Amino acid sequence: MASQPVKVSSSKMRLAIGTLCQFLSLSGFSPISPETLRQAKFNKREAVGPLLSLLAELIDFSTATQCAKSPQFNREETVYVVHSGMLSRHFQRRQFYLCLDIDNSTCHSSRELLIAIGWLICTESLLKQMLFSKETSSLRSFPDVSHKLQERKIYMINTREDMEAPSSFEQYLNGLVWNMGKCRLATKQWYWKEQEIVKLAHKIHVATQGVSLAKNRVCLSPADVTILRYKDKLEKHLHTVEKENRRLQMFFQWLEKEEIFWQWMESVIDAENSERIQNEDPAARSQVDDSYPFDDYSKTLADLSSQLDTTLKEVTQRMQFYDKSLMEKSVPSGETGNPLDVRFEFVPKRVKDHIPKSIVHSQSDWSPVGGIKDIEEEILILSKRLSSLEAKLLEQRDAFSCSCTEMLASIDGVVSIPPILCNQR
Amino acid sequence: MSVISLQLGQCGNQIGQLFFDTLTSDLQQREKEGNSKAYQSHCLDRFFVSGDDHKLEARAISVDTEGKVVSNVFDQAKKTGRWCYPSDQQLSGRRGAGNNWADGFYNHGVKCEQEVLDMVQRELEKCDHFGGFCSLMSIGGGTGSGLGTRVTRALKEAYSKSFLINVLVWPHSAGEVIVQNYNAVLSMAHLSESSDALLIFQNDDIRKIAQTSGSSSKVTFDDMNRVVSEQLVASLQPAVSHDGSDNLLGCYLEHLVPHPDYKLLTSRFLPQVSEAAVSFSTFNWPALTKRTFQMLLTQSVQDEGLNWHIKPSNSRNKTLSNLMVIRGKGCQSVDTGIFSSPEIYPSWIPRGARFASFTQSLPLLRYEKSTSLLSNCQTPIRALDTMVSKAWGMFAMRAYTHWYTPLWHARRGIYRLLCKT
Numbered sequence: 001m002a003s004q005p006v007k008v009s010s011s012k013m014r015l016a017i018g019t020l021c022q023f024l025s026l027s028g029f030s031p032i033s034p035e036t037l038r039q040a041k042f043n044k045r046e047a048v049g050p051l052l053s054l055l056a057e058l059i060d061f062s063t064a065t066q067c068a069k070s071p072q073f074n075r076e077e078t079v080y081v082v083h084s085g086m087l088s089r090h091f092q093r094r095q096f097y098l099c100l101d102i103d104n105s106t107c108h109s110s111r112e113l114l115i116a117i118g119w120l121i122c123t124e125s126l127l128k129q130m131l132f133s134k135e136t137s138s139l140r141s142f143p144d145v146s147h148k149l150q151e152r153k154i155y156m157i158n159t160r161e162d163m164e165a166p167s168s169f170e171q172y173l174n175g176l177v178w179n180m181g182k183c184r185l186a187t188k189q190w191y192w193k194e195q196e197i198v199k200l201a202h203k204i205h206v207a208t209q210g211v212s213l214a215k216n217r218v219c220l221s222p223a224d225v226t227i228l229r230y231k232d233k234l235e236k237h238l239h240t241v242e243k244e245n246r247r248l249q250m251f252f253q254w255l256e257k258e259e260i261f262w263q264w265m266e267s268v269i270d271a272e273n274s275e276r277i278q279n280e281d282p283a284a285r286s287q288v289d290d291s292y293p294f295d296d297y298s299k300t301l302a303d304l305s306s307q308l309d310t311t312l313k314e315v316t317q318r319m320q321f322y323d324k325s326l327m328e329k330s331v332p333s334g335e336t337g338n339p340l341d342v343r344f345e346f347v348p349k350r351v352k353d354h355i356p357k358s359i360v361h362s363q364s365d366w367s368p369v370g371g372i373k374d375i376e377e378e379i380l381i382l383s384k385r386l387s388s389l390e391a392k393l394l395e396q397r398d399a400f401s402c403s404c405t406e407m408l409a410s411i412d413g414v415v416s417i418p419p420i421l422c423n424q425r
Numbered sequence: 426m427s428v429i430s431l432q433l434g435q436c437g438n439q440i441g442q443l444f445f446d447t448l449t450s451d452l453q454q455r456e457k458e459g460n461s462k463a464y465q466s467h468c469l470d471r472f473f474v475s476g477d478d479h480k481l482e483a484r485a486i487s488v489d490t491e492g493k494v495v496s497n498v499f500d501q502a503k504k505t506g507r508w509c510y511p512s513d514q515q516l517s518g519r520r521g522a523g524n525n526w527a528d529g530f531y532n533h534g535v536k537c538e539q540e541v542l543d544m545v546q547r548e549l550e551k552c553d554h555f556g557g558f559c560s561l562m563s564i565g566g567g568t569g570s571g572l573g574t575r576v577t578r579a580l581k582e583a584y585s586k587s588f589l590i591n592v593l594v595w596p597h598s599a600g601e602v603i604v605q606n607y608n609a610v611l612s613m614a615h616l617s618e619s620s621d622a623l624l625i626f627q628n629d630d631i632r633k634i635a636q637t638s639g640s641s642s643k644v645t646f647d648d649m650n651r652v653v654s655e656q657l658v659a660s661l662q663p664a665v666s667h668d669g670s671d672n673l674l675g676c677y678l679e680h681l682v683p684h685p686d687y688k689l690l691t692s693r694f695l696p697q698v699s700e701a702a703v704s705f706s707t708f709n710w711p712a713l714t715k716r717t718f719q720m721l722l723t724q725s726v727q728d729e730g731l732n733w734h735i736k737p738s739n740s741r742n743k744t745l746s747n748l749m750v751i752r753g754k755g756c757q758s759v760d761t762g763i764f765s766s767p768e769i770y771p772s773w774i775p776r777g778a779r780f781a782s783f784t785q786s787l788p789l790l791r792y793e794k795s796t797s798l799l800s801n802c803q804t805p806i807r808a809l810d811t812m813v814s815k816a817w818g819m820f821a822m823r824a825y826t827h828w829y830t831p832l833w834h835a836r837r838g839i840y841r842l843l844c845k846t
Contacts, residue, residue: 151668158777167772174684175773178745181683182778185621189675191586196554203553 013264016257020127023254026247027130029057040114041268043275047110052078055117059085061133062124079106086116089123095272111272118265131251197222322375426471426556426673428661429548430485431541433576434529434569435494436594437561438487439646442498443654444561445483448472449507451658451790461787467663467671473508474551481508484551486544488576490533490568492517514544522567526608527829529571530615537572538579545580557588557674559661560620565596565605570612574619581619588675591620592657595627595808604825606816613809622682624690625805626653630726637729638699655790656694659797664750664783672750672783680781681746681801689805693720693798697728700791708794710751710759717796718763721747724804737768744769744802749782753794756784 017034025031030053040047056078063085073081083100096116099109107113121127201222208220220228227234254261432441452468455461473481483502487495487510495517502509516537522529549555560577562569573591580589593616596605616623628649635648664672682688695713698706719731722740751759764780789795819825 155777171771171773174771175775177686178684178774178778181685182679185588185675185679185683188586188588189673189679192555192675199553 012257012260016254016261017264019250019253019257020261023127023130023247023250024054026243026250029061030054037114040110041264041271043109043111043272045110048107048113051110051113051117052082052107055113055120056081056085058117058120058126059089062120062126062129075106082107082116086120089120091116091119093119111268114268115265115272118262118268122262127251127254131248426554426671427474427484427552428471428556428559428674429545429552430472430483431545431558431560431573431576431580432485432487432489432498433560433562433573434489434566435491436563436566436650437569437573438489438494438498440592440594440650440653440657441483441485441487441561442501443647443650444657445472445485445502445508446505447651447654447658447790448662449481449505451662453507454790455787458787464663464785464787470553471556471661471663474511476509476511482511483508484548485510485514486541486548487515488517488537488541488568488572490518490529490572491521492519511548514548516540516544522571524565524602524604524608525567525828526571526574526604526611529567529569529573530575530611531571533568534572534575538575541576542579542583545583549584555587557590557621557678558584559674560589560591562591563594563596564609564612564616565594565601566608569594570608574612574615577616578619588678589620590622590624590674590678591616592624592653593626594631594653595625595805595812597628597632598808598811601628604828606812606819607825607829609812610816613812617688620688621678622690623688624692624799625808626656626692627726627805627808633727633729634697637727638697656692656797659694659752659789659795660692660750660799662750662752662785662789664752664785666781666783677748677799680748680778681799683778684745687745687801689801689809691726691800691802691804693717693726693800695720695728695796696792696794703791708792710755710794713794713796714759714761714763717749717798721764721798721800721802722769724802724807726804737766740769742769742803743771744800745771745774746778746801747780748799749780750785750797750799751782751795752785752787752789752797753792754786754788756786756794759784 014034017037021032021034021037030050032050032054036047036050040051053073056073059081060073079100079102083097083102086096093112093115095109096112099112100107204222204225205219208225209218211220212218213220213224223237227237430441430444432438448468452465455464469475469481472484474484476482487498489495495515499510499512499515518533518537522533545558558580560573560580562573564570564573577589577591580587593612596602596609602608613623631649631652632644635644635652636642638652639648660677661672661674666672666676670676681690695717696703696706696708716728716731719733719735720726720728721744722735722737722742723732724742725731747764749761749764751761759782761780761782764782765776767776770779
């Protein structure tokens with residue numbers, strides 16, 4: 001594949017695709033046009049049929065038979081062969097399997113088929129296999145009996161399918177013996193066919209000693225004799241040779257243009273990606289974004305960081321404000337104030353006395369959390385002190401009212417009126 | 426494909442001579458009509474080899490215990506001017522087998538076995554594509570049944586990979602030779618093991634056919650032999666299947682007798698009319714196929730007196746497989762669907778293997794249209810049963826066992842072979 005994407009002209013690309021198509025066609029696969037591949041790039045439905053057949057044939061070729069166009073699959077079989085074939089080759093493209101509709105024996109995406117064909121050709125070096133395969137070569141040995149073997153194979157399969165379910169073991173045994181007998185007699189026929197070939201080849205070798213069309217042979221081959229004897233076969237043979245020659249040329253051309261083709265295949269995948277992105281709606285895209293958990297985490301972290309910054313700033317500002325106000329409201333040493341207003345008397349002293357010099361922070365290093373804590377503690381202490389003072393005041397008031405009552409009781413003609421505060425209590 | 430014919434005994438030699446004669450006369454007729462080069466070359470390659478003086482030599486070996494018959498058939502072949510037998514491919518003795526199976530098998534058979542094999546080897550070397558052996562013999566007499574059985578066994582041992590079909594002429598149900606039941610049963614016991622297929626022509630049936638198709642009311646052995654030879658020619662002349670493959674002997678056997686326990690074949694041929702009546706008769710394919718099928722259902726090999734009430738559902742003739750060769754104009758369009766009726770086949774035979782047909786657009790002999798049906802069916806069973814029961818009856822009385830005694834431990838041997846059948 002192309003290691004570096006280089007801009008290639010469309011004519012060169014067309015040539016590369018055409019080379020591949022011609023090579024496949026000359027190797028005996030279903031003919032396919034470059035236009036079909038182009039349509040597949042843009043995911044046109046017209047290209048589905050030919051590409052599906054081609055993919056099935058390629059899979060069949062690479063599986064075991066090594067014979068292009070050997071079986072004529074119907075539509076259902078084609079989809080099944082394609083599905084199972086690609087699955088067994090570990091082709092892991094999810095979209096490909098999603099677009100294969102086995103129930104309706106079709107495929108919804110020609111582009112996926114094209115990508116699968118490209119993948120198969122690339123991973124299994126199929127074109128090289130085709131070049132060296134005898135079955136795909138036009139120059140098969142004479143006489144060509146492969147179609148006979150194929151017919152025989154189909155006949156045997158049909159025979160097996162035709163057999164009715166035996167109703168008894170005896171019937172089953174008879175059926176088995178019958179089929180075994182057929183195999184035995186067919187093998188005999190094959191043996192005599194082989195004998196015939198050997199005899200005829202020997203006759204030809206003896207009769208054509210010293211006459212040769214090839215350098216490394218001293219006599220004519222059976223194929224040579226057939227050609228020389230039958231004029232029409234000579235023409236057919238020439239046509240075959242020309243076809244094989246063209247196939248080889250196509251392969252050489254393919255080797256030159258291969259890189260361009262794979263670049264084009266990359267563009268097919270790019271087209272697929274870009275189309276996917278375009279087709280998605282924003283909601284779906286956000287859903288897709290949400291599906292990436294690290295994005296979430298980073299976003300949350302960023303939010304938290306900014307929140308922390310602002311909080312810190314606010315706290316620092318508040319602390320500075322508190323510091324200033326404390327400094328301004330602090331009472332100078334030796335000055336006596338309201339005995340009840342103990343707060344302003346206590347706080348500066350505590351600050352100065354209780355905080356060791358070594359851990360006194362500068363204004364910038366002030367810990368807002370520590371400051372708040374101290375303030376809260378101070379508020380707590382002060383509120384306790386306040387409540388204790390209020391209790392003392394209440395006791396003194398009670399004591400005062402009792403002494404007043406005792407004093408007034410000793411003086412005649414004086415009525416004692418209790419203070420409002422006491423009543424309120 | 427080349428078929429080597431072995432003419433064993435008097436009957437075998439006479440049928441063989443007429444068979445080759447019929448072949449060449451058919452070729453001559455086709456040659457006159459023209460446009461049959463491929464057919465001719467196929468036929469010639471199958472049954473003849475071009476001799477030194479470009480004369481057609483039959484791919485045949487003639488063996489008999491009496492020299493008279495062999496020299497007769499050689500002379501008759503020469504007289505035709507169309508073909509001849511190869512002069513070095515004959516073997517004959519001075520003294521016949523005297524209708525004694527044991528004499529043919531143990532005496533003449535042992536003496537000439539190796540010589541016959543040498544001749545077969547020579548003939549085999551002339552073949553490019555060997556198709557198989559076709560032994561022609563009767564099983565009522567001594568040479569055909571005894572020597573023929575011996576030669577068949579030797580062929581099977583020497584050429585185990587080859588195809589071998591025995592064309593057997595079944596003796597009349599009564600009258601010919603007193604020990605014909607023994608001879609036939611002993612032959613069948615051996616041949617059922619050695620041969621791939623046994624094509625049976627019953628003398629009683631052949632005689633009736635010869636009466637129908639002959640010009641005079643008096644039927645000779647020659648007429649009967651002609652009937653057999655025509656039926657053989659109708660089956661073995663070149664034809665092609667629907668997929669274009671030739672009617673090789675191996676193909677026939679593969680289709681008809683794959684089961685080693687069921688090797689008995691019956692031939693049915695239509696039309697069965699005299700030479701004089703042919704020009705006044707018109708045949709059409711539906712009538713021919715229908716009649717052939719009815720012959721199969723009624724276990725008859727004759728065209729006359731068919732019971733049309735018998736249908737596939739009530740037919741007693743179970744068949745394992747059928748093979749039809751259709752010859753004449755428009756043969757490709759013949760409907761042979763009735764031969765695939767499931768009622769006449771056992772269920773264990775695969776549907777596709779029950780019936781096969783080969784066609785040839787050229788006519789055969791004087792018949793514009795003809796059908797030849799080879800069946801692996803129950804038709805010969807009745808004759809075989811009759812023969813075996815008669816042989817058992819004779820054996821129970823120890824009748825004529827002494828004929829076989831000097832050469833063979835007859836009682837034990839006959840008993841053993843009777844048990845086999």
